[in-house]
Structures are given as structure tokens and as C-alpha cells.
Amino acid sequence: MSDDTYLFYQSRNPRPFLDHGDGIYLIDETGKRYIDGSSGAMVSNIGHSNPRVLAKIKAQMDKATFGYRLHFRTHPSEDLAAKTVAMTPEGLDRVFFVSGGSEAVESAVKLARQYALTQGQETRYKVISRFPSYHGCTFGALDLTGYDPLREPFAPMLEGMPKIDAPATYLDRDNLSEEDRGLKYANLLRDKILEEGAENVLAFVMEPVGGASTGALVAPDSYYGRIREICDEFGVLLIYDEVMTGAGRTGKFLAAEHWGITPDIVAMSKGFGAGYAPLGAVVAQARLVEPVLDAGGFLHGFTYAGNPLACSAGLAVLEEMEDQGLIDNAARMGEVLMGELRALMERYPFIGDVRGKGLLTAFEFVADRNTMEPLDPSLNAYDRLVELAYERGLIIYSRRTRGGTAGDHFLIAPPLIITPDQIAEMMVILRDALDAFALETGLPVGK
Numbered sequence: 071m072s073d074d075t076y077l078f079y080q081s082r083n084p085r086p087f088l089d090h091g092d093g094i095y096l097i098d099e100t101g102k103r104y105i106d107g108s109s110g111a112m113v114s115n116i117g118h119s120n121p122r123v124l125a126k127i128k129a130q131m132d133k134a135t136f137g138y139r140l141h142f143r144t145h146p147s148e149d150l151a152a153k154t155v156a157m158t159p160e161g162l163d164r165v166f167f168v169s170g171g172s173e174a175v176e177s178a179v180k181l182a183r184q185y186a187l188t189q190g191q192e193t194r195y196k197v198i199s200r201f202p203s204y205h206g207c208t209f210g211a212l213d214l215t216g217y218d219p220l221r222e223p224f225a226p227m228l229e230g231m232p233k234i235d236a237p238a239t240y241l242d243r244d245n246l247s248e249e250d251r252g253l254k255y256a257n258l259l260r261d262k263i264l265e266e267g268a269e270n271v272l273a274f275v276m277e278p279v280g281g282a283s284t285g286a287l288v289a290p291d292s293y294y295g296r297i298r299e300i301c302d303e304f305g306v307l308l309i310y311d312e313v314m315t316g317a318g319r320t321g322k323f324l325a326a327e328h329w330g331i332t333p334d335i336v337a338m339s340k341g342f343g344a345g346y347a348p349l350g351a352v353v354a355q356a357r358l359v360e361p362v363l364d365a366g367g368f369l370h371g372f373t374y375a376g377n378p379l380a381c382s383a384g385l386a387v388l389e390e391m392e393d394q395g396l397i398d399n400a401a402r403m404g405e406v407l408m409g410e411l412r413a414l415m416e417r418y419p420f421i422g423d424v425r426g427k428g429l430l431t432a433f434e435f436v437a438d439r440n441t442m443e444p445l446d447p448s449l450n451a452y453d454r455l456v457e458l459a460y461e462r463g464l465i466i467y468s469r470r471t472r473g474g475t476a477g478d479h480f481l482i483a484p485p486l487i488i489t490p491d492q493i494a495e496m497m498v499i500l501r502d503a504l505d506a507f508a509l510e511t512g513l514p515v516g517k
């Protein structure tokens with residue numbers, strides 16, 4: 071086998087070749103096992119190589135792998151749409167399939183725009199989002215994304231959609247109650263809508279629990295209801311980007327359910343296909359979709375949208391989630407994992423915050439817990455800890471972002487099938503990697 075490669079991604083890829091998956095584990099070609107502690111990029115919600123799912127996909131493969139949606143209806147796509155509607159909160163009852171998260175976000179925004187046109191609201195086009203945030207890497211989705219390293223090289227080619235600060239309350243040192251802090255951040259949306267002119271604002275897009283950009287950032291409870299109220303007050307559509315949080319990741323099918331919120335439109339992907347097929351969905355309220363269909367249809371669609379093979383995989387994934395009770399397991403195991411991560415703060419004073427919901431959890435490094443000043447960037451903590459864990463057979467996911475400054479945070483988001491013993495196994499490796507990191511950087515370690 072040659073090391074030559076014709077492939078390129080973000081950078082040259084030094085990783086070993088993957089051989090196969092087995093539940094929460096991935097095994098490389100040398101036989102080394104890794105715990106997939108981040109489900110890839112928060113994708114593999116039901117674990118790897120699930121034989122029941124593979125059998126269902128194979129059965130569809132034997133019948134038809136592709137039938138263009140304008141030529142045929144297919145049972146996998148109809149059935150997956152019905153199942154999705156059944157699993158999402160009441161009111162979200164129309165589904166449009168796509169192949170990934172960026173596609174889902176852009177489709178959601180285009181649907182919002184077409185709906186506004188049916189209402190005679192031609193001036194509404196601005197989509198407000200948060201900083202930091204991540205919504206995808208195609209131009210439209212990148213323009214909503216609040217993450218400078220990905221935006222800056224393309225800045226002149228982006229329209230520049232308005233942004234408000236994400237509710238990074240763990241950095242705040244004011245005397246407000248949690249509830250008031252939540253309201254303070256939510257009211258930034260009201261100010262921004264007034265600044266832009268409500269008649270120009272189409273939608274607000276947010277990740278209900280932050281993902282890659284903010285590291286499992288959860289807002290105070292008061293934030294969510296207030297955001298819904300503000301959107302209603304100004305006729306602004308509320309789009310939840312649940313690409314990472316959807317499909318059970320946070321212990322509910324949609325994270326929106328934690329706060330009893332019904333968004334107007336939801337974007338999903340990642341765990342929805344759970345790595346068994348490139349798949350995503352836009353789930354919207356019928357009151358938005360029906361006028362668009364009446365006005366001649368949604369002027370949008372990808373060739374692979376709703377293809378029967380991907381949809382059969384999605385359907386098998388959701389059935390598996392139900393049969394195994396994986397969403398409840400995510401809630402239970404999330405509690406266990408959060409407890410373990412919080413306990414790390416005793417030994418490692420450079421862990422400044424632990425946060426998350428269900429099995430979307432994170433910890434963040436700081437130089438000082440009182441000031442929440444980030445660690446010295448030259449330590450390259452976000453990279454080093456990932457490498458130290460990888461060497462020891464644990465995959466975790468890191469980024470360096472936060473409000474105005476850069477903070478190293480690490481996402482721990484294993485497949486929803488994880489057991490308490492497997493969490494313990496993961497923590498042994500994580501502690502070992504943290505010890506190694508402290509040793510090489512000279513950072514202090516407690517008992």
C-alpha cells in the first residue's frame with residue numbers, strides 16, 4: 071500500500087487508515103482501537119456498523135438505489151418524513167430532505183424567504199445569527215456562521231448578515247441572576263431587529279445548544295422563550311439549526327423540546343443519517359410550506375434530495391433509536407458524563423468550565439478561573455490534547471473560539487449507545503491525556 075495521496079481536505083492528512091467500526095469503537099488498519107468520543111463530528115449517534123441498520127439499507131439497495139423524486143415517490147422517503155414528523159414537536163409537520171447540514175441551513179433560509187414573498191414581504195431578507203456560531207461552509211451558510219478564521223478569507227464575497235453575541239454567560243462577571251442574564255442576551259436580538267428595521271429582517275438562526283464554535287454552550291432557560299417572543303413580536307421567523315443537536319443528541323429528539331419551543335423551521339443532519347448515509351432534513355411548519363406550494367412551489371432542490379437509499383438509512387436509524395431507547399439513554403448517560411467531567415475540575419485547575427446537554431458536552435481551558443482568561447495560545451492546547459488523547463485511543467473534538475477572545479474547548483459527544491462502563495473507560499484515557507498535557511506544558515495538577 072502506498073502513502074501517496076491524491077486527496078486533499080483542509081490540510082495534509084497524517085491519520086491512519088480506518089478499517090472498521092464496532093459500536094462506540096473505530097479500528098484502524100493496524101488493529102488499534104479508538105473510542106469514538108465525539109461520534110466523528112457529532113454524527114454517529116447510534117454507533118458504528120449496526121447490523122440491523124446495515125441489513126435494512128442492504129434490502130433497499132437490492133430493490134433500488136436511486137429514483138429521481140420528480141419521477142417517483144418512494145416509500146423510504148415518505149416513511150422517513152412521516153417518522154420525522156412523529157418524532158418532532160407538534161406543529162413541525164412538513165419535511166424537505168437534503169444531504170448535509172450546510173444544505174439544510176441554506177434550504178431553511180430559502181424556504182423562509184419564499185414564504186415571506188407569499189406574504190407580500192419582499193423587503194425581508196436579512197437573517198440575523200449569533201457570534202460565535204457555526205452554520206456551514208457553503209457561501210450562504212458561511213455568511214450566517216460567526217467564526218472568523220473560516221469567514222475572513224472569503225469576506226469580500228459574503229454579504230455580511232447581522233450578528234448578535236451568543237449567550238456565553240460563563241464568561242460574564244456581572245451580578246445578574248441567571249434568568250436576567252438570559253433575558254439580557256435574548257434582548258440583543260430585539261435591539262438588532264430594531265437597528266436593521268423589522269421590515270428587513272427575515273429570520274433569526276441559532277443553535278439551541280452551541281456546537282463546534284462555542285463548545286456545547288447552553289443558554290439560561292429564560293433565553294429561549296424570550297427569543298421566541300421577540301421573533302413573534304416582529305414577524306421574524308425562528309430557525310433552529312439542530313444539525314448537531316437534533317436526532318437525540320441532547321437527550322430529546324430536538325433540543326428545542328427542552329424549553330418547549332416550536333421553531334418555525336428546523337435544520338437537521340449529522341445524527342439524522344448517523345453516518346450511515348449523507349442525509350439531512352428541513353422540518354417546517356405547514357403554515358409556511360403550504361402557501362409556498364400554493365404559489366407555485368419551493369424553487370429549490372438537490373439532485374440527491376430524498377433518494378431512497380439515504381432515506382432507508384435514515385429510517386433504519388430512527389427505528390433503531392426508538393427500539394433501543396437511545397434518546398433516554400443519551401439523557402441518562404449525559405448526566406453520568408457531566409458528573410465525570412465536573413469532577414475533572416478538582417484535579418485540573420486549567421479546566422475553567424464544563425457544560426452541555428445530554429451527550430453533547432464540553433470543557434474549556436482557562437489560564438485563570440477567576441478572570442476566565444484563556445490559556446496561552448502558543449501552547450496549542452486545542453490541538454495537543456486531541457493528539458495526546460488520539461495516541462491513547464480516544465477521539466475527541468476541539469476548537470479555539472469563544473466570545474471576543476480565543477478559548478480552547480473540547481467536545482465530548484460519544485454515540486448515544488454508550489454504557490456507564492464505557493464512559494469510565496473513556497475517562498481513564500481522558501485523564502491520562504490531561505496528565506500528559508499538564509506534564510508537557512508545566513501546568514499545575516491537583517490530587
Ligand code: PMP
Binds near residue numbers: 111207313
Ligand atoms: N450547522 C451546524 C450546527 C453544524 O454543527 C454543522 C457541521 N458542523 C453544519 C451546520 C454544517 O453541516 P455540514 O458539515 O454537514 O454541511
